Amino acid sequence: MLSPADLATLPFDDWINAFVRGWLVPNFRPWFRAAQVPISAVLFWLDSFFRMVPMLVTTAAFAAMAWKFAGRGMAIFTVLGFAFIDMIGLWNETMTSLAMVVTSVLFCAVIGIPAGILAAGSDRFWRIMRPVLDIMQTIPSFVYLVPIVMLFGVGTAPGIIATIVFALPPMVRLTNLGIRNVRSDLIEAAEAFGSTRWQMLRDLQLPLAMRTIMAGLNQTLMLALSMVVIAALIGGGGLGLVVNTGLGRLDVGGATAGGVGMVILAIVLDRITRGDLPKAGLWHGIARQDAGRFLSVAGAVPGPRSQKAG
Amino acid sequence: MQPKLSVQNLYKIFGDNADAALEMVRRGESKSAILSRTGATVGVQDAGFDIHEGEIFVVMGLSGSGKSTLVRMLNGLITPTSGQVMIDGEDIARADTATLRRIRREKIAMVFQHFALFPHWTIAENVAYGLKVRGMTAGARRARALEVLAQVGLEPWADSLPADLSGGMQQRVGLARGLAADPDILLMDEPFGALDPLIRRDMQTELLALQKTLKKTIVFITHDLNEALLLGNRIAIMKDGRIVQTGSAQTIVTAPADDYVAAFVADIDRGRVFTAGDVASEPTTIQLRSTSVREALRMMEQSGDRALYVLDGERVAGVVTYRDLAASELDGATPDTTIGKSMITDFPTANDDTQLHELYGPAGGGPPIAVTDGADRLLAVVEPHDVLTHLAGDAGEAAADDIAQETADAQPR
Numbered sequence: 001m002l003s004p005a006d007l008a009t010l011p012f013d014d015w016i017n018a019f020v021r022g023w024l025v026p027n028f029r030p031w032f033r034a035a036q037v038p039i040s041a042v043l044f045w046l047d048s049f050f051r052m053v054p055m056l057v058t059t060a061a062f063a064a065m066a067w068k069f070a071g072r073g074m075a076i077f078t079v080l081g082f083a084f085i086d087m088i089g090l091w092n093e094t095m096t097s098l099a100m101v102v103t104s105v106l107f108c109a110v111i112g113i114p115a116g117i118l119a120a121g122s123d124r125f126w127r128i129m130r131p132v133l134d135i136m137q138t139i140p141s142f143v144y145l146v147p148i149v150m151l152f153g154v155g156t157a158p159g160i161i162a163t164i165v166f167a168l169p170p171m172v173r174l175t176n177l178g179i180r181n182v183r184s185d186l187i188e189a190a191e192a193f194g195s196t197r198w199q200m201l202r203d204l205q206l207p208l209a210m211r212t213i214m215a216g217l218n219q220t221l222m223l224a225l226s227m228v229v230i231a232a233l234i235g236g237g238g239l240g241l242v243v244n245t246g247l248g249r250l251d252v253g254g255a256t257a258g259g260v261g262m263v264i265l266a267i268v269l270d271r272i273t274r275g276d277l278p279k280a281g282l283w284h285g286i287a288r289q290d291a292g293r294f295l296s297v298a299g300a301v302p303g304p305r306s307q308k309a310g
Numbered sequence: 311m312q313p314k315l316s317v318q319n320l321y322k323i324f325g326d327n328a329d330a331a332l333e334m335v336r337r338g339e340s341k342s343a344i345l346s347r348t349g350a351t352v353g354v355q356d357a358g359f360d361i362h363e364g365e366i367f368v369v370m371g372l373s374g375s376g377k378s379t380l381v382r383m384l385n386g387l388i389t390p391t392s393g394q395v396m397i398d399g400e401d402i403a404r405a406d407t408a409t410l411r412r413i414r415r416e417k418i419a420m421v422f423q424h425f426a427l428f429p430h431w432t433i434a435e436n437v438a439y440g441l442k443v444r445g446m447t448a449g450a451r452r453a454r455a456l457e458v459l460a461q462v463g464l465e466p467w468a469d470s471l472p473a474d475l476s477g478g479m480q481q482r483v484g485l486a487r488g489l490a491a492d493p494d495i496l497l498m499d500e501p502f503g504a505l506d507p508l509i510r511r512d513m514q515t516e517l518l519a520l521q522k523t524l525k526k527t528i529v530f531i532t533h534d535l536n537e538a539l540l541l542g543n544r545i546a547i548m549k550d551g552r553i554v555q556t557g558s559a560q561t562i563v564t565a566p567a568d569d570y571v572a573a574f575v576a577d578i579d580r581g582r583v584f585t586a587g588d589v590a591s592e593p594t595t596i597q598l599r600s601t602s603v604r605e606a607l608r609m610m611e612q613s614g615d616r617a618l619y620v621l622d623g624e625r626v627a628g629v630v631t632y633r634d635l636a637a638s639e640l641d642g643a644t645p646d647t648t649i650g651k652s653m654i655t656d657f658p659t660a661n662d663d664t665q666l667h668e669l670y671g672p673a674g675g676g677p678p679i680a681v682t683d684g685a686d687r688l689l690a691v692v693e694p695h696d697v698l699t700h701l702a703g704d705a706g707e708a709a710a711d712d713i714a715q716e717t718a719d720a721q722p723r
Contacts (some may be wrong), residue, residue: 118472182357183426185424186426186428188426189420189426190443191414192419192420192497193415193420193439193443193487194389194410194411194414194440194444195443196445199443203428203439204428207430208553210426210430223695243609291501
């Protein structure tokens, strides 16, 4: 049977090797190393902060946020869940994971929201962004772990970079979607009164897209949590390390303890950032103009990733 | 007087091949031919008009006639393909972004069909939007917003959200937002189109009442001819992107430019378009004290009038009919008997701007209706016969462009 491989074979893997090892790593390694400095710094501060603050204070703060954004039941769950984590001896690991997740989400927001705004303003930019986001979301994360290690080395910061690659797309997509969904007659009205683009963004587009942007943030957060274990493969610490160690030693108990810690953390963070507690007033108006609900993440695990945005 | 807003040879072509399409439009080819040949859609073609300060200029047309495109070119929301839009000597069609922004902030505001209120802001914040954009401080903005809200009767709702208000109230907010920045020109894009009929009627009345004090230059878009006739000092009727006729309500109704306009006008309520002044004729009058019955009868026989108005000095005293006078003469009136005895004193009256539909009742009663001014002076009379003729539209055939001329020429029978 004739197949294209009889005519020619492509050494695709060799090309990639040559590109990454032969060109990218030798030429740009210092550059990449420098790029991770802000990430390392933020991570270091957050990690130190979360581990320094007494457990009871942190728990109280999270319980208060849960009460405000998700109701009393969630506040009780937060208290019990965090107490459980502390009692199974994983408090510090959980705080490290929290620091990693918060750092990732922070950088995702800093990159993703402006990118989403640009994409909403320019169809051409969005056409370029879409396949890039598709690739970022679908490519198995193990594939880019190796080049990341080559370029950035091992450690928690490279783990966070891998997490950003994985968790960024929903932030961009939903920011873009939220802004594009702002009613066109409102945009026209703002224009008719002589607003500048910046005024329109500040007064109209961002506030009205906020609910959708928050949904993107929530999804990004969930994806970042799910990367904690994988990031541990290249030296990230925290709960991921506990799970990996358990896996390596066939220690069912250890792995499960780490897993349960992550699930509790995920549930608390998810409910706090969903902000779907019915509210009167301001949210009402915004909810009215929203085309629909974009929150589909049900539970602690990331929802279907095929969510189409725009 | 220099027009406030002057539009000349304005074209808008949607699509990539605008230049070729523009050429074809200018050669007079049809919209469908242009669409099939170049793929471009003609939005507005060769629009031209002048709007004077303080005037309500209504652009009327069905959906797809290009009226919304036209009004959006007046403030540059849509950039014209060709032509000019002059506001106070500045050409909007060629203005750069900064100029356009300045003109929109200072001179020209807009009210939208679906209100376009910002749902996340309170009513007062919505009203103050134009001021915020200009950079006014929060305190000054709020004060001005409350002032304008009071004008439209919505002050108590200043801190509500738009979603809490009914459609009519929301559009008042839209109007207040337009007025807040005190623009010279107000563009209103079918502002009452989304309201139910009773509310619409209220809003029309309110707009007219507001306009009496504000005296803004208003460009009002509508698809409702009755609304156009009620509000417009002048009306432009659009069809397929072209203005087919511009004129006063009376001109449009009495002298439609083509079959399209005529078909529109056919079923409007003429009783609300024409006023007593439009159908009135020169009165023949006699003096109460100095005219005898016999003289009055002779005058009527000569002129063919059925009735004469009687003046007491300057003021109207009453009306006498031929029948009553003839009867009184048969009763044995002497040649020098004055007419006071057979005079009807509860005669029907109207003002110059009384609408015809209010005269249906009096017109059925017999004597002509006296058109008087505030001081009971007789300006003209309306023959019942003329009211009906005008309603039937027969007067239209005889009418020239100028109604006043027409009515002046029509001698009493």
